[in-house]
Amino acid sequence: xxxxxxxxAARPADSSSDEQDRALLAALSQxxxxxxxRYFERHLRESADVEDMVxxxxxxxxxxxxxxxxxxxxxxxxxxxxxVMRDRARRRAVRHAQSHERYEESVHAVEDVxxxxxxxxxxxxxxxxxxxxxLPERTRMVFVLHRMEELxxxxxxxxxGISVSAVEKHMIKAMAYLMDSVGISGxxxx
Numbered sequence: 001x002x003x004x005x006x007x008x009a010a011r012p013a014d015s016s017s018d019e020q021d022r023a024l025l026a027a028l029s030q031x032x033x034x035x036x037x038r039y040f041e042r043h044l045r046e047s048a049d050v051e052d053m054v055x056x057x058x059x060x061x062x063x064x065x066x067x068x069x070x071x072x073x074x075x076x077x078x079x080x081x082x083x084v085m086r087d088r089a090r091r092r093a094v095r096h097a098q099s100h101e102r103y104e105e106s107v108h109a110v111e112d113v114x115x116x117x118x119x120x121x122x123x124x125x126x127x128x129x130x131x132x133x134x135l136p137e138r139t140r141m142v143f144v145l146h147r148m149e150e151l152x153x154x155x156x157x158x159x160x161g162i163s164v165s166a167v168e169k170h171m172i173k174a175m176a177y178l179m180d181s182v183g184i185s186g187x188x189x190x
Contacts, residue, residue, distance in 0.1 A: 021067040028077055029058055036081055043085060056084045124182065131181035135174055142170035143178075
């Protein structure tokens with residue numbers, strides 16, 4: 001086998017070289033797939049990722065041109081595996097993967113929503129929108145800023161140039177009207 005150089009790696013491979021690469025890749029897969037699985041299992045906590053990582057090793061080898069020209073294919077294979085593991089660790093650190101919860105159907109499943117439920121909720125939203133439009137402009141603005149934009153009453157007072165007491169009175173007025181109009185719940189506890 002010839003030693004690979006930057007020049008030989010950069011040149012396009014011919015079809016016979018591609019066929020040789022595929023045959024070599026199939027042989028490497030058959031010989032080392034189990035070994036790579038155990039290698040990743042020893043180094044990873046999540047066994048669900050092991051098969052994906054083994055597959056990534058062979059995908060990287062497949063993308064590489066002139067695989068047959070590498071002197072130590074076994075060493076290159078494990079160097080590629082180590083690179084896959086480093087890349088995974090880097091991605092997990094960037095995405096803060098350790099902070100994520102695994103999806104479990106029994107814990108995270110969402111109930112199916114019937115068409116009737118969707119229709120009722122849509123109607124309730126339309127009623128709320130109409131009731132909000134019926135409020136005086138200042139009262140509506142205070143309500144929207146507090147309940148939807150989640151601003152503190154002091155921030156709303158500052159923005160609108162009114163007292164905190166006036167903001168509280170507008171909120172009481174809005175809540176009373178909306179409760180009478182559409183039956184929404186009272187003020188949420190902060």
